[in-house]
Amino acid sequence: MAIGTLSAGQGHETSFAQLLAEWLGVELDQVRLITGDTDLAPVGGGSHSGRSMRLGGVVLARAADQIVARGARIAAWLLEAAPADVRFSGRRFTVRGTDRAVDLFAVAAAALREDAPGALGGPLDGTGDETMSTPSFPYGCAVCEVEVDPETGLVELVRYTSVDDVGRAINPLIVHGQTHGGIAQGVGQALWEHCRYDAGTGQLQSATLMEYAIPRADVLPQFTTAISEVPSTSNPLGLRGGGEGGTTPALGAVVNAIVDALAELGVEHIEMPATPERVWRAIARRAPAGSAGPGPRRRGP
DSSP: OEESOOOSSSOHHHHHHHHHHHHHOOOGGGOOOEESOTTTOOOOOOSOTTHHHHHHHHHHHHHHHHHHHHHHHHHHHHHTOOGGGEEEETTEEEETTSSOEEEHHHHHHHTTSTTSOTTTOSOOOOOOOOOOOSOOOOEEEEEEEEEEETTTTEEEEEEEEEEEEOBSOSOHHHHHHHHHHHHHHHHHHHHTOOOOBOTTTOOBSOOSTTTSOOOOGGGSOOOEEEEEOOOOSSSTTOBOOOSSTTHHHHHHHHHHHHHHHTGGGTOOOOOSSOOHHHHHHHHHHHSOTTOOOOOSOEEEO
């Protein structure tokens, strides 16, 4: 299997193999994924914007259909039956109403025989090249709870729950993993990640991970994630994107939780990233002159 998408940790070698194993009846370890080879797959839409499974899966389906259709004609030749009477299931081509059958791999080997009919000879393969202009949107809901220390402006992420509709979840474990990573990325942008430039020279001052703050495991809670599978009506396989579900709502959920926690203090807006300094200054601007302080930690959903 050669495809024009590249994995950046999404587990393509597992999910794509699962699809072919389902459609062709082969074992997972019998599927080998080849990516990044433009001699074999000169066309590819990339892996951005949920394209990997949502579009790559459709391309694989078209190629698998071609393999089954041509394989049925080869099986009909081998079994001396009419092509219309051949059915494919569980890696076997069977003549309807009989016990005569032949394995997919045996069909592939027969296609390479010298006596194979001219129109059927050659490697048993299929090619999918699809352009899909109709989008297939994911849906979801995220709830975030934070605690804010008004004396220092420090924000602690206490709980985070996310439910995502990805259409058909090919591999739920991988979807959960992508959601967890997406939440961490969104929370990082909301609370810590900031590109700082020198005002005089334009020099980036947060060019390494020594200066650019990203979330670590010890500052994040254990996320609660769930998957809702409502097949998409605009995708042939019912698929929706699954990569952005964690990231997109996290920014709004986190910042809204902070503002909710500080609403009684008169804070209505916080710029991202909501660093302790920014939160503290927002509180200080609203605190009455000569007040003893804003009080104990504030909790916001």
